[in-house]
Amino acid sequence: MSRPPSLVLLATALVAAPPSVSAQEAEVAPLPEVVEGRDFRVFDPRGRSRSFAELVAAMGRADAVLVGEQHDDAIGHGVEAQILVRAYEAHGRAGAGRPVVLSLEMFERDVQYIVDEYLAGLITEDQFLRSARPWDRYATDYRPMVEFARVHGLPVVAANAPRRYVNRVTRLGPGSLADLPAEARRFLPALPYPGPSARYEAQWNALMGEAGGGHGMGYALDAQALWDAAMGGAVVDALTDRPGALVVHYAGAFHVASYTGIPERVAEARPGAEVVTVVMRPTADVHAWDDDEHRDLADWVILTRAPEPPVG
Secondary structure, X not given: OOOOHHHHHHXXXXXXXXXXXXXXXXOOOOOOOOOEOOOEEEEOOOOOEEOHHHHHHHHOOOOEEEEXXXXXXXXXXXXXXXXXXXXXXXXXXXXXXXXXXXXXEEEEHHHHHHHHHHHOOOOOHHHXXXXXXXXXXXXXXXXXXXXXXXXXXXXXXXXXXXXXHHHHHHHHOHHHHHHOOHHHHOOOOOOOOXXXXXXXHHHHHHHHHHHOOOOOOOOXXXXXXXXXXXXXXHHHHHHHHOOOOEEEEEEEHHHOHHHOOHHHHHHHHOOOOOEEEEEEEEEOXXXXXXXXXXXXXXXXXXXXXXXXXXXX
């Protein structure tokens, strides 16, 4: 079976490296073969079958594409890589000529200069990883996208609020951020940042109820809202800094699902921006739409094949 063109382009990009990156650093594990219809299926908000090609076409009409993932979804990470590659092929420098920007929850705003140094070839990948505090499983889950961006000259936005300040909100509430020095507040959205909408709070309470939480969690919802405000602000900043850009942002699904969280923050800060939302959900059967679980999660809902449970 021939490999899809988008995966060929991505694999080629990951092998190439500028002189400042060693051959060892350029080595990557083979990309997983992610096949539409077998490993994932694409639906509209009402459960009607759509195609990945239709999703790619829809991205061309957007200012920002907000992709919500489940962080341990291996198939989903493969789909994410395809979304970025196809955005570049169809709408970026290789296609319509728009700037394409990769934006990630998985890096915090205070390491942006380190990300930029790595993309520019000023530091090695080892130095980048030692300094930028990447998430666990970065090598398998997010490195393919960052390396594609590096090779093709795409900006990468470190979009998240620093964890130490999110933790401060969890313990002491959002008002505690006012005590931070000006240097620290540079890495945060404008204060006071927007709190959760009523819909978002209802979704949070339902989620916490299902998880058996909700008590003794301090200001956890306010901390969640800080993440949304930081990432929404990062997306808007990227659109402002690069007129005409297509920003593709990746975050946990709760930050995007049901059009709350980041979509709300982008709409408030940039009225009229065209935003496309994508939410991925692992499931045992990618052909089995569940109206109760999946309806109206996003403009595009992608069901991904969940791993089979271990035998024995």
